[in-house]
Amino acid sequence: MSAIVAIWIFIIVARLVLPAIWNAVTNAGPLRDEWQRRGKVAGHRGPGPRSFKGRAGRREWWLSTLGNAVVSVIVGAVPAIGTLLTLPWVVATLAVNARRLHDLSLSAWLQLVPMAFGFAAAFFYFQLGGPDNPPTTSWTFATPEGQFTLLAAATALVYLGFYGLVGFAPGRGGPNAYGEADAA
Structure with a gap:
């Protein structure tokens, strides 16, 4: 019971107390001047x-x-x-x-590609037994366990590629069909 109480306290602090402290810090003094110098409203974080x-x-x-x-x-x-x-x-x-x-x-719809792989792997996992009887790793691709291993590896590579692209590729400068680039 104490773990649940601790988690609720963490949620309340994270959602109520920390934003109040952040607003108090960013709306005063030199930090506000830096936000205005960059052409942003003090405390604005974008959408x-x-x-x-x-x-x-x-x-x-x-x-x-x-x-x-x-x-x-x-x-x-x-x-x-x-x-x-x-x-x-x-x-x-x-x-x-x-x-x-x-x-x-x-397009934002591109994020559905790794999600489709993930859902397919999860569906196949539960078809093979799920958490009660998990499939074993097999490199014999003629068996269902081998096919699941191949699908799980492909899913991991697709997610790795997606998050590599999204996390490390530089954004396109200037305006595009989705709006202006961040000035900062």
């Missing part, structure tokens, strides 16, 4: 975390992705209701991926 419109640079993508992963792991540890609480972070991850793909002048 909202669940917005699929606009563009996101590499820095915004990395910070959002790492933050979403940490929060999803912590909140997902809460039994039963954890999955429901994780859904907002899944939407935020899809949104920042969409904005990052827009920064690369690509």
Whole structure:
């Protein structure tokens, strides 16, 4: 019971207290002047975390992705209701991926390619027995276990390629079909 209370306290602090401290720091003094020098409104972070419109640079993508992963792991540890609480972070991850793909002048629908591989691998995993009777690793591709091993390896390579592209490729400079590039 104490772990659940600790997680709820963490969620409250992360959602209420930390933003209040951030607003107090960024709306005063030299940091505000730096924001205005860059042509931004003090405290503005771009589109909202669940917005699929606009563009996101590499820095915004990395910070959002790492933050979403940490929060999803912590909140997902809460039994039963954890999955429901994780859904907002899944939407935020899809949104920042969409904005990052827009920064690369690509369609946000491209993120469905690795997701399709992941869903296919999960479906095949449960067809072979799921967590009660997990498939063994087999390099004999004529067997269902071998085909699952090949699909799981292909899925890992597709995800690695997608996140390599999104995480490390520089954004396209200047305006594109999805909006202006970040001036910073």
